[in-house]
Amino acid sequence: MTVPAAYKPPLLVLVGPTAVGKTQLSIEIAKTWNAEIISGDSMQVYRGMDIGTAKIAPEEREGIPHHLIDEYEPDYPFSVAEFQRRCRELIADISSRGRLPFIVGGTGLYVESVCYNYEFVDSGADEAFREEQRRYAERFGEQALHERLRAVDPESADRLHPRDIRRVIRALEVHHLTGIPLSKQLEGQKKQSPYELCMIGLTMDRAALYRRIDERVDRMLKEGLVDEVRKLLAAGVPRDAVSMQGLGYKEIALYLDGACTLDEAVYLLKRDTRRFAKRQLSWFRRMKDIHWVDMGENFHKNLEMIHAIIAGKFGVHLECTSYQSFFRRG
Known part of the structure; x- marks a missing residue:
C-alpha cells in the first residue's frame, strides 16, 4: 500500500495531574482501541521504584503492552531528550504493527516534546560551572540555589522543585552558556506535530483531587514506601540521582537520613504532591x-465521552461494530 506523503501516524495521549485517575481509564481505552501504552511518567522507567511512582503492576495491565516501564536502573540519568527518542521509535514500531500508540502520563515537558517534535539543541556543558553551583547549594541550601534560577528564569523555577538540584543546575547552566533562559528556548519551539494527535486531559475539582492525593500517599506508606526507599539507598543509589528527586523518594530519604520525623516527611510529601x-x-x-x-462525572460516562472524542478525531463511527479493530487496518 502506498502511504500518502502527508500521512501522519495517529497518536493518542492521555494527560492530567497525579492521582486524577489516568491509569484505570487508560486500560479500558487501550482495550477498546487496540492500543499499546507508552508511559509518559519520567520516574516509571526505573526498576525497583514501584510504590512511590504508583506504577501499574503487571497483573493489572490486562494484557495491554506497556512501554518505558522498568527500563533502567535507578542510577541512570534518564532525560527528556532520551524519552523523546525512545517514544519516536516506539510510535513507529507500534504503528507499523497496526496498533495505536497511546502515551499516558503526567510529565508535561516529556509528553509535549514528543507531541510537538521539540528540537533539543546541545548547548554544551561547563563542568566547572556545575561544580560551583553544587558547592553553592551545599553551603547555602537548595532554596538559595533555586532562587538563583528564579532570578534568571522564573518559569523554569516554577516548574522545578528546589530539591531537584540536578535539573536546577542544568537550567542555570543553559542560561550561563547561551544567555537565553531554558523556558524561552522551550517557548520558541514551533509546536507542529508529526502525528495525527488526539489529546485528552483529565481534570477534577481541586478539593477532591487533593483528597485523592492524600489517600494515595497514605496507601503508599501502607504498601511499604519507606522500605522501598531504604532498599534503594542501601543499594547505593546516589542522593542526587535523577530517580531520587521523584516525589516520595526525596521526602522519605530525608526521614531516613534523620533530617526530619516520619510525620514531617509525610506532611512534606502530601504538600509537595x-x-x-x-x-x-x-x-x-x-x-x-x-x-x-472532568473526572467528577461517573466513570462510565467519562469513558463514553472519551470514546466519542477519539472516534471523532480519528474518523471512526461508534455505531460500527468493527471500530475496535480500526487500527489493525494496513
Whole structure:
C-alpha cells in the first residue's frame, strides 16, 4: 500500500495531574482501541521504584503492552531528550504493527516534546560551572540555589522543585552558556506535530483531587514506601540521582537520613504532591489541542465521552461494530 506523503501516524495521549485517575481509564481505552501504552511518567522507567511512582503492576495491565516501564536502573540519568527518542521509535514500531500508540502520563515537558517534535539543541556543558553551583547549594541550601534560577528564569523555577538540584543546575547552566533562559528556548519551539494527535486531559475539582492525593500517599506508606526507599539507598543509589528527586523518594530519604520525623516527611510529601499537581494542570492548560474531561462525572460516562472524542478525531463511527479493530487496518 502506498502511504500518502502527508500521512501522519495517529497518536493518542492521555494527560492530567497525579492521582486524577489516568491509569484505570487508560486500560479500558487501550482495550477498546487496540492500543499499546507508552508511559509518559519520567520516574516509571526505573526498576525497583514501584510504590512511590504508583506504577501499574503487571497483573493489572490486562494484557495491554506497556512501554518505558522498568527500563533502567535507578542510577541512570534518564532525560527528556532520551524519552523523546525512545517514544519516536516506539510510535513507529507500534504503528507499523497496526496498533495505536497511546502515551499516558503526567510529565508535561516529556509528553509535549514528543507531541510537538521539540528540537533539543546541545548547548554544551561547563563542568566547572556545575561544580560551583553544587558547592553553592551545599553551603547555602537548595532554596538559595533555586532562587538563583528564579532570578534568571522564573518559569523554569516554577516548574522545578528546589530539591531537584540536578535539573536546577542544568537550567542555570543553559542560561550561563547561551544567555537565553531554558523556558524561552522551550517557548520558541514551533509546536507542529508529526502525528495525527488526539489529546485528552483529565481534570477534577481541586478539593477532591487533593483528597485523592492524600489517600494515595497514605496507601503508599501502607504498601511499604519507606522500605522501598531504604532498599534503594542501601543499594547505593546516589542522593542526587535523577530517580531520587521523584516525589516520595526525596521526602522519605530525608526521614531516613534523620533530617526530619516520619510525620514531617509525610506532611512534606502530601504538600509537595499537591503543589506538583497544580503545576501539572498549569502546564497542560497551556498546551493546545487538549480535549478536557472532568473526572467528577461517573466513570462510565467519562469513558463514553472519551470514546466519542477519539472516534471523532480519528474518523471512526461508534455505531460500527468493527471500530475496535480500526487500527489493525494496513
